[in-house]
Amino acid sequence: FPSSLTTTNSNSPPFLLRYFSVRAMASHVVGYPRMGPKRELKFALESFWDGKSSAEDLQNVAADLRSSIWKQMSDAGIKFIPSNTFSCYDQVLDTTAMLGAVPPRYGWNGGEIGYDVYFSMARGNASVPAMEMTKWFDTNYHYIVPELGPEVNFSYASHKAVIEYKEAKALGVDTVPVLVGPVSYLLLSKPAKGVEKSFSALSLIDKILPVYQEVVAELKAAGATWIQFDEPKLVMDLGAHELQAFTHAYSALEASLSGLNVLIETYFADVPVEAYKTLISLKSVTGFGFDLVRGTKTLDLIKGGFPSGKYLFAGVVDGRNIWANDLGSSLSVLHALEGIVGKDKLVVSTSCSLLHTAVDLVNEPKLDKEIKSWLAFAAQKVIEVNALAKALSGQKDGALFSANAAAQASRKSSPRVTNEAVQQAAAALKGSDHRRATNVSDRLDAQQKKLNLPILPTTTIGSFPQTLELRRVRREYKAKKVSEEDYVEAIKKEINKVVKLQEELDIDVLVHGEPERNDMVEYFGEQLSGFAFTANGWVQSYGSRCVKPPIIYGDVSRPKAMTVFWSSLAQSMTKRPMKGMLTGPVTILNWSFVRNDQPRFETCYQIALAIKDEVEDLEKAGITVIQIDEAALREGLPLRKSEHAFYLNWAVHSFRITNCGVEDSTQIHTHMCYSNFNDIIHSIIDMDADVITIENSRSDEKLLSVFREGVKYGAGIGPGVYDIHSPRIPSEEEIADRVEKMLAVLESNILWVNPDCGLKTRKYAEVKPALSNMVAAAKRLRTKF
Ligand code: GLN
Numbered sequence: 001f002p003s004s005l006t007t008t009n010s011n012s013p014p015f016l017l018r019y020f021s022v023r024a025m026a027s028h029v030v031g032y033p034r035m036g037p038k039r040e041l042k043f044a045l046e047s048f049w050d051g052k053s054s055a056e057d058l059q060n061v062a063a064d065l066r067s068s069i070w071k072q073m074s075d076a077g078i079k080f081i082p083s084n085t086f087s088c089y090d091q092v093l094d095t096t097a098m099l100g101a102v103p104p105r106y107g108w109n110g111g112e113i114g115y116d117v118y119f120s121m122a123r124g125n126a127s128v129p130a131m132e133m134t135k136w137f138d139t140n141y142h143y144i145v146p147e148l149g150p151e152v153n154f155s156y157a158s159h160k161a162v163i164e165y166k167e168a169k170a171l172g173v174d175t176v177p178v179l180v181g182p183v184s185y186l187l188l189s190k191p192a193k194g195v196e197k198s199f200s201a202l203s204l205i206d207k208i209l210p211v212y213q214e215v216v217a218e219l220k221a222a223g224a225t226w227i228q229f230d231e232p233k234l235v236m237d238l239g240a241h242e243l244q245a246f247t248h249a250y251s252a253l254e255a256s257l258s259g260l261n262v263l264i265e266t267y268f269a270d271v272p273v274e275a276y277k278t279l280i281s282l283k284s285v286t287g288f289g290f291d292l293v294r295g296t297k298t299l300d301l302i303k304g305g306f307p308s309g310k311y312l313f314a315g316v317v318d319g320r321n322i323w324a325n326d327l328g329s330s331l332s333v334l335h336a337l338e339g340i341v342g343k344d345k346l347v348v349s350t351s352c353s354l355l356h357t358a359v360d361l362v363n364e365p366k367l368d369k370e371i372k373s374w375l376a377f378a379a380q381k382v383i384e385v386n387a388l389a390k391a392l393s394g395q396k397d398g399a400l401f402s403a404n405a406a407a408q409a410s411r412k413s414s415p416r417v418t419n420e421a422v423q424q425a426a427a428a429l430k431g432s433d434h435r436r437a438t439n440v441s442d443r444l445d446a447q448q449k450k451l452n453l454p455i456l457p458t459t460t461i462g463s464f465p466q467t468l469e470l471r472r473v474r475r476e477y478k479a480k481k482v483s484e485e486d487y488v489e490a491i492k493k494e495i496n497k498v499v500k501l502q503e504e505l506d507i508d509v510l511v512h513g514e515p516e517r518n519d520m521v522e523y524f525g526e527q528l529s530g531f532a533f534t535a536n537g538w539v540q541s542y543g544s545r546c547v548k549p550p551i552i553y554g555d556v557s558r559p560k561a562m563t564v565f566w567s568s569l570a571q572s573m574t575k576r577p578m579k580g581m582l583t584g585p586v587t588i589l590n591w592s593f594v595r596n597d598q599p600r601f602e603t604c605y606q607i608a609l610a611i612k613d614e615v616e617d618l619e620k621a622g623i624t625v626i627q628i629d630e631a632a633l634r635e636g637l638p639l640r641k642s643e644h645a646f647y648l649n650w651a652v653h654s655f656r657i658t659n660c661g662v663e664d665s666t667q668i669h670t671h672m673c674y675s676n677f678n679d680i681i682h683s684i685i686d687m688d689a690d691v692i693t694i695e696n697s698r699s700d701e702k703l704l705s706v707f708r709e710g711v712k713y714g715a716g717i718g719p720g721v722y723d724i725h726s727p728r729i730p731s732e733e734e735i736a737d738r739v740e741k742m743l744a745v746l747e748s749n750i751l752w753v754n755p756d757c758g759l760k761t762r763k764y765a766e767v768k769p770a771l772s773n774m775v776a777a778a779k780r781l782r783t784k785f
């Protein structure tokens with residue numbers, strides 16, 4: 001052995017090491033939360049909207065947030081850093097502004113779109129309502145729906161993408177500008193008012209592409225070398241015509257994209273086979289981004305064939321949840337991919353934009369240490385992406401990887417995660433049925449004997465107005481500034497007030513008003529085992545609105561009764577039936593960060609068992625009507641139709657588990673906050689509740705059409721008779737009219753009269769007259785029978 005090959009000179013690294021560190025494997029982040037670690041953007045926006053601060057103040061806060069995000073990613077070592085994922089409201093609305101697709105009612109006269117027109121579209125103004133908002137795929141984020149028709153004149157009207165690219169560049173960060181892709185943009189739109197239903201938004205593709213070309217040209221001129229088009233619609237069930245639009249759009253853009261590297265990013269599910277074929281054959285595209293967390297079949301697709309010479313952006317770090325990545329297992333997935341696409345063509349990425357996760361764990365000093373070690377918010381996920389990229393290039397951060405492995409191991413074995421008894425009970429539920437033994441019409445008879453209600457009985461959905469005083473008491477009790485005794489006294493007084501008011505109004509089935517609850521999921525999560533809460537784990541829901549989902553980290557159980565004390569107390573104040581008020585398992589699940597170490601249905605079954613215990617305790621305490629809210633059941637519907645049946649099956653089963661053990665004479669209500677359930681009506685019937693109350697007043701026809709089409713509904717039903725989202729007070733006539741419309745399609749003996757949803761956000765000055773008109777309308781109609 002020639003000694004010169006084995007001895008190393010202490011001044012230069014050994015040959016092998018030098019060889020492997022030639023270039024670091026690339027890392028990428030799809031998008032980043034905008035709100036800021038302490039919701040700085042929310043407060044800046046709201047103060048601007050209230051006229052308390054200037055446009056310049058808002059711009060400054062926004063610019064600070066952007067620069068700190070870019071700096072954070074560049075310090076972490078991320079190679080492909082996104083720009084233009086920041087937004088003052090919504091990225092789809094930003095695209096509408098970029099394309100100048102402003103609906104005429106906002107009175108825009110051309111020129112660069114400013115805050116005025118932009119926020120009018122987002123939130124409405126004194127004379128014009130806002131554009132419609134809807135859920136962004138199956139997330140809790142809501143986007144502003146473009147309104148398109150053959151008349152729209154597109155023009156390049158917002159230079160935001162270019163401005164932000166340059167802004168980052170001036171800070172020394174060369175970013176990848178991100179645009180909502182042209183085909184997804186069109187597919188996310190709805191026809192403008194007056195435009196025929198048969199109109200296809202895709203027919204506008206050649207009208208919007210010129211604007212995209214202008215944007216691309218400017219970005220190129222500004223020095224961009226990569227550009228990212230988000231085309232998440234590719235994960236949906238698309239037809240040949242829609243897939244053809246992708247081929248058409250990206251070949252039409254080919255000339256302007258030449259000289260640029262183009263990434264098409266998909267997320268939230270795997271891409272169906274046909275869409276995958278279309279996607280990988282796009283010639284103008286250099287890289288493809290896939291969600292490898294939710295996209296369970298993506299790996300097989302890639303193994304089945306990936307175009308040579310193209311980049312694979314492998315989304316292994318979960319952008320939608322708060323769990324620390326299992327770095328070891330991601331690394332082996334990445335190694336396998338490396339074998340297919342080649343070492344220099346693999347980019348480590350997030351599964352989707354980090355917009356859908358919390359911002360930074362650093363702001364959780366009170367969170368339990370062990371639980372904290374299992375988590376990663378956006379800031380930590382950036383580090384994970386980079387650590388994986390470095391490990392691939394042979395520069396594994398040993399300390400980080402072993403700390404991560406230790407945390408994964410502690411999560412697997414921690415006694416606070418596993419509760420054998422709960423595991424076994426929940427596992428036993430799969431494949432079983434759980435139904436109340438008697439059919440619903442016989443049950444309704446048994447209940448009526450006990451309840452003795454008039455026809456068209458009146459009720460409300462649960463919450464009554466939450467005054468500032470009430471919020472203060474709750475907050476101070478939580479902070480231990482108010483004694484338990486004083487707190488109970490204050491809540492008791494409030495319940496008494498609500499009970500007396502309902503008696504005066506002559507409502508038939510009462511509620512206690514939920515004054516002890518801040519939030520319908522948090523209230524239960526705080527009392528169940530297996531839940532943790534953050535101080536700043538906010539996620540944008542829409543505009544400046546954020547939610548702070550609880551974290552379900554362990555097996556769920558109920559140490560003790562959660563609502564019996566308040567419900568019994570409320571029942572003791574009145575002779576009328578007092579509804580027990582619970583949140584259902586599916587809603588608790590869908591509004592939380594859910595553990596990823598077992599299937600969702602298993603976690604749901606565990607929650608169902610805990611709620612079942614509560615239902616039975618309420619019954620024992622003499623509560624004869626129990627409402628189990630499933631406000632979010634529809635939200636959990638998977639993106640692909642082929643997966644709907646499986647979800648609906650376990651979701652509906654979970655609901656039935658909660659109440660299959662009660663007497664026939666105990667009346668089970670449920671409530672839902674939406675009316676578009678025409679497609680899931682059979683699942684709703686299969687929930688087998690005795691009474692369902694649903695939002696209805698904003699879309700009368702939709703709901704009624706189900707019954708007009710002959711769907712048999714034998715259980716009690718209360719389609720909301722007035723909109724609680726608005727301060728408007730409905731008249732008696734108007735309510736009576738609505739009820740009469742329903743009587744045309746539903747039997748009078750199953751119809752209930754109630755508002756759309758809870759009254760928490762309204763004022764007493766609105767609630768009293770509205771409910772009084774509602775009761776008067778019901779009474780007037782009763783005389784007709
Ligand atoms: N019972 C709850 C309330 O009235 C229901 C809220 C909801 O459906 N979102 O506030």
Ligand code: ZN
Pocket residue numbers: 461631671672673695756757758
């Ligand atoms: Zn509701």
